[in-house]
Amino acid sequence: MRSTERLLDQLNRAFGGEAWHGPALRNLLDGVTDDQAKSHPIRGAHSILELVVHVGTWNDVVAQRVGGTAVESKDVDDWADVAKIQWPEAIKRLEKAQSKLADAIARLSSEQLEEPVAGAKRSRFSEIAGALQHTVYHSGQIALLKKAL
Amino acid sequence: MTADDVRELIAYNRWANRRILDACRAADRSAFDRAAGGSFGTIKDTLAHLAWAEWLWLERYQHRSPKKASLPEATDLASIEGILTDVGRGQEAFVSKVKDADLDERIAYQNIKGETWEYTLGHMLQHTVNHSTYHRGQIVTMLRQSGANAVSTDFLLYFDETT
Numbered sequence: 001m002r003s004t005e006r007l008l009d010q011l012n013r014a015f016g017g018e019a020w021h022g023p024a025l026r027n028l029l030d031g032v033t034d035d036q037a038k039s040h041p042i043r044g045a046h047s048i049l050e051l052v053v054h055v056g057t058w059n060d061v062v063a064q065r066v067g068g069t070a071v072e073s074k075d076v077d078d079w080a081d082v083a084k085i086q087w088p089e090a091i092k093r094l095e096k097a098q099s100k101l102a103d104a105i106a107r108l109s110s111e112q113l114e115e116p117v118a119g120a121k122r123s124r125f126s127e128i129a130g131a132l133q134h135t136v137y138h139s140g141q142i143a144l145l146k147k148a149l
Numbered sequence: 150m151t152a153d154d155v156r157e158l159i160a161y162n163r164w165a166n167r168r169i170l171d172a173c174r175a176a177d178r179s180a181f182d183r184a185a186g187g188s189f190g191t192i193k194d195t196l197a198h199l200a201w202a203e204w205l206w207l208e209r210y211q212h213r214s215p216k217k218a219s220l221p222e223a224t225d226l227a228s229i230e231g232i233l234t235d236v237g238r239g240q241e242a243f244v245s246k247v248k249d250a251d252l253d254e255r256i257a258y259q260n261i262k263g264e265t266w267e268y269t270l271g272h273m274l275q276h277t278v279n280h281s282t283y284h285r286g287q288i289v290t291m292l293r294q295s296g297a298n299a300v301s302t303d304f305l306l307y308f309d310e311t312t
Contacts, residue, residue, distance in 0.1 A: 003150045006252075010275050021280040044293040073305075114151065122308055125154050130304035133161075133282045137302070140286030 041148035056094035070119025165302035172300035180295030197223035
């Protein structure tokens, strides 16, 4: 299996496929209502809506970087104010970012995967691996929030 | 993904586990044993599960299929830290010898139920890190819930701190 295929497989499994580590992110969001997404069932923790917007924002940034556009982390609207974002819109944003990232990876050769990502010294592989870990990390948190609802 | 990429992932995983252990050590002792409603109830149980899984997958990379853990009992933070330290050393020694072509080697193993599965070594190594990351997210949430200081284990922070 080519390097990019292996990464795409992992990314797809973590998002909507058969993940091994636990439920895939998109599957976790099935059946979550608008009210549940906005609630804070665990003191001190973000809401599901906030986490979904956060993951979507960063996957979009990583897709841009992998595609050749340098994006400074300080310029990213991280932990965006979600007051005006409706739950279905947040899911659409997440899906769009996921699709954009998968498309960016699919266009890479194995050699390009090991080259520096736009605007940083780390490789494209490291950038994508970071996005994958980020998605999985917050998936664990969303699973926990759902149990606490 | 190359063998060097895998070594980076495993090094990241060890770094992230150390940060989680440090955060648990700094937290109120009672928070460690308090049920928080996650997949494994308490921070202690979640961390013990993470350590057990890392040990089990390390066995499977090496063509072994243990049906039960031959590990010290995970009774407290110190014992779990001991397991993770040993397993981390084992992982590092294992990946230090891995070559690019090895990542496509298909390895068959029997799971705890006795069912046979087969995956490439590359997938198994990636899965190990994914599984621990998934549960680290839960542990950090449980720490926050208990009022303890949160700790970041982000991959890009690892880069900033180690390069």
